[in-house]
Amino acid sequence: MPLVIGSQRYGWVRRSDVESLCRWPDVFEISSLAVRIHPRHDTCEARTAALAPVVETLAAEGRITGWRNERYAIRQRLYDAPLAWIERAASRFFGTRTFAVHVNGFVPARFVGEAPKMWIARRSVLKATDPGCLDNAAAGGIGNGIGVGDTLVKECWEEAGIPAHLANEARPGRTLHILAEIPEGVQSEQIFVYDLALPRGFVPVNQDGEASAHWLCSAGDVRDVIARGKMTVDASLASLDFLLREGAIRVKDCPGIEALFKPAEE
Secondary structure, eight states: OEEEETTEEEEEOOHHHHGGGTTOTTTEEEOSSOEEEOTTOOSHHHHHHHHHHHHHHHHHTTSSOSOOOOEEEEOSSTTSOOSEEEETTHHHHTTOEEEEEEEEEEEOOSSTTOOOEEEEEEEOTTOSSSTTOEEESEEEEOOTTOOHHHHHHHHHHHHHOOOHHHHTTOEEEEEEEEEEEETTEEEEEEEEEEEEEOOTTOOOOOSSSSEEEEEEEOHHHHHHHHHTTOBOHHHHHHHHHHHHHTTSSOGGGSTTGGGGGSOOOO
């Protein structure tokens, strides 16, 4: 169901989770059509204060998992003023839009007609989401007060040991828009995809414990792990975007993928 603030939708709440919100009538107005933040909470500060005990209670009950102790804004576009602030882990429960950067680290092909190779990471088994799954060379959510470029540089260093002077050479791919029901709730995310050519002698080394290993893979190997569901959905789509633009796969091999590069339906 839509999560509404004022007259606009800012998130999605699974119908199976709506009942758990009925005990806070001072925070939510719930109908058969939508979950609305009560209009008495008419400022960012008021909404933030009203939602905080709700989120804490839901987390204590196990309905919100993977607590990050990090604030995420409720907003539709990255640089919009926030409507409220909530714990990052709650963004999936309320289906509020999040933003992330994914970096396709690759080694350019040696010969004409040859596909580039891609660096693939394995996520730590301790990660709150998708533990142990395969991922892009570097990726991460865009946090409070950090822009796309700074997030890219930060994640490149933390996840793969890529220095800033190399990370700044990344070139933009396309922007993905994901709206999907997941175990934690609803993922509504805009992903900024970047491609980064890495020197042949460079080997990624994780710095923050969030990746356990990196491998240099052929385009065929990347296609295979995606087809077998071994890679996160986000990283799979970012990798497919790169492989499509490089001509390593064809659009007809990925039916429906072009729709993901358009804004999700409001």
